[in-house]
Amino acid sequence: MRVVSGIQPTGVAHLGNYFGAFANWIELQNAGHECFYFIANQHAITIPQNNEILKKNTLEITAIMLAVGLDPKKSTIFIQSDIPVHTQLSWILSCLSPIGEMERMVQFKEKSKIDPSATNLGLLSYPTLQAADILIYKADLVPVGIDQAQHLELTRLLARKFNNTYKSIFKEPKTLHTKTTKVVGLDGAAKMSKGLNNYIGLVEDEKTIWKKLSVAMTDPARKRKTDPGNPAICNIYILHKLFSSQKDLDWVVDGCTNAKIGCIECKKKLFENIIKLTNPIREKYLKLINNPNDLKDILSIGAKKATIIAQQTMDEVNALVGFKYF
Template identity: 40%
Template sequence: MSASTFTPRVFSGIKPSGGLTLGNYLGAIKRWVDMQSPDMETIYCAVDLHAITVWQDPKGLKGGTREIAAGLLAAGIDPEHSILFNQSQVKEHTELAWIFNCVARVGWMNRMTQFKDKAGKNAEKASLGLYAYPSLMAADILIYHATHVPVGEDQKQHVELTRDIANKFNNDFGVDFFPVTEPVIEGPGTRVMNLRDGTKKMSKSGESDMERINMLDDADTIAKKFKKAKTDPDGIPMDLDGLAGRPEAKNLVDIYSGLSDMTPAEVVAEYAGAGWGTFKPALADLAVAKLAPISDEMKRLMDDPAEIDRKLAQGADKARAIATPILEKTYDIVGLLRG
């Protein structure tokens, strides 16, 4: 069933494993904030059940979940407009995931490249959850009849699987019940790369803290990391074609673009011919201006974990109000008998 026939609704989530980075902000959170509008329902969550597909320290997982919530709130997610919660507080996600486990085909799961990337040569030792989590991701989306999912390019395959599951469920049971969700992949800075190696994605788990900008970094640390970011002997080119084959240079231009809401072409035009001694301090100043207020507000929020927990619980209540009737209808369609 086409997504256009459903109430416009966005769903997306972030795993609370490790801390939030600039990559999370430009690749997801900033766009989530921008998608809040009277014309679109927005549902965002910390997907803590996805995090445990690999082992997590329990205390660290709780702290990471609160950090996700603090980051989203500090960046501008408004709990009066958007629904914000952590996944494990809404049991309908996992209940629908089991239904989808029985709809999805093993061959579909075998094509999921992220499992191969994460499990590597130790696939036999990986958890069943790591193998099957794309089915839970489909349930995360479809339990709200979400019509749009903002994702990075590396997650597009999972939204395609969600579309396959929705289509197969509808066809198997002769219904038009689940929407065929649309991925939303747009804008500069959606894939922020490592500050020391522009061929690798910026990651929470990188070996050096200098590889990434953490959302809890203070102003001095943000400035220092950008000024020490790897570049090449050439400066800013005269046009975008001049960034070809220069991953570190392209990454810094893309980050400036994402933070400034300029296009990469506009950034290059403004700094054409400039050396890194000019560009990197300008990027550092821009990053501090944009990120330091978010960092300060995150720290303030995390000093009151009870308040974060209260906001997440309120969001979970709102999420269940949407999810419960959709799950009940799913059970009816499948033919599950309940009292």
């Protein structure tokens, strides 16, 4: 199966990104699928960006992708803007995109509400570029979070519209939702996100992780160690379920509900289990980010590999649309 997915260079990759995207990407890569994973820097500029910071974030997310286990020998890793035919196809698809449909996109409505004066055409047409990112590789499978379901539906609609208008060349890609649909933030109230500053970064050091974890929200009804708690409503326990063994989970449930352990003890156990994942990632990341030329080589090889497939599709599309004269 051909798999396509992307991630924006936001400057922060956190545990939510790991369980919501990377873990799934690695599994698909290691299952032998033909994977194309890209850094969606063109999607990133739908909100204002500083060019130097965008470049830095692009290299950093590349290093993180490699540090978590994506392997450029198995997966094609590249930057979206290095493959200009994504935007070329996007224009053709935008001429098939119903404006009413675009305006109904939940993400567009939410993002344009944050600052209506900053709403731009890119924010509205973002899902069409996303459709082009996928269709240009004729993907079979797109691993994304549940919040992208509506965009994937549009991708399938645009594939059908193109096929009906010109010729049937596009497959309708299937959505593969990640197993972990939502990683709760340290505030216990919302999904882990950079914007809400309720996250643990994938390459943060131990001191920073503990500082954040030690003040993270727990069961609000548990004021003292002698009060029995309810792990089912505690975000620390929800995080434990992602990181801890059954033995540790049983220890938390028994210790919390019978008031045998304090919240700090419980958080310390979670901390130990989190750093088992993040410390090796951080170590690899630091080596990679200190060798930017190696990262650039990997991205350049990825771009060459991606271009071969993407250009073939674009040539086919251009011929069908009537853009090829000779």
